[in-house]
Amino acid sequence: MVLREITSRNAHPGDRFELRVDEPIFINGQVAVPVGTRAWGEVISVKANGAVGNAGRLAARPMYLDLPQGRVALRGSLSEHGQGYGPGVAMAVVGFGIFGLLTAGDSARLKGGQSFTAYVDAAPGT
Numbered sequence: 001m002v003l004r005e006i007t008s009r010n011a012h013p014g015d016r017f018e019l020r021v022d023e024p025i026f027i028n029g030q031v032a033v034p035v036g037t038r039a040w041g042e043v044i045s046v047k048a049n050g051a052v053g054n055a056g057r058l059a060a061r062p063m064y065l066d067l068p069q070g071r072v073a074l075r076g077s078l079s080e081h082g083q084g085y086g087p088g089v090a091m092a093v094v095g096f097g098i099f100g101l102l103t104a105g106d107s108a109r110l111k112g113g114q115s116f117t118a119y120v121d122a123a124p125g126t
Helices: 086-102
Strands: 016-020 025-027 030-033 038-047 057-067 070-073 078-081
Touching: 016 057
Parallel strands: none
Antiparallel strands: 016 038, 025 030, 038 057, 057 070, 057 078
8 A cells, every 4th residue: 555645746766655565465374464564666657747738647666565574575566647638728728829738637646545556476484
């Protein structure tokens, strides 16, 4: 789960962010990774929202779980995009002339509390 909101307005590739495990991970009927375990993710690409109604884009990947016995690598990805306003820009141009082209789309967001699915290749401690 993403802990704090990350947006295409202020994120940069390489930015790291904290995640928390929100469901226990079981191996052979035993809890191997408890709820609340800290994990880390990384922003891999960002496209800011722009004029002419262009929406922002944001892509991220999980990096690793922080366990007492060490880090466990994760794999996966998450990509989000904001709302674009192409048709709205046409109306803005009609209403406001050339200044209507300055209408921007929304930023992309990873919201606090949003699920972020990740996978491990090996059981922790193996």
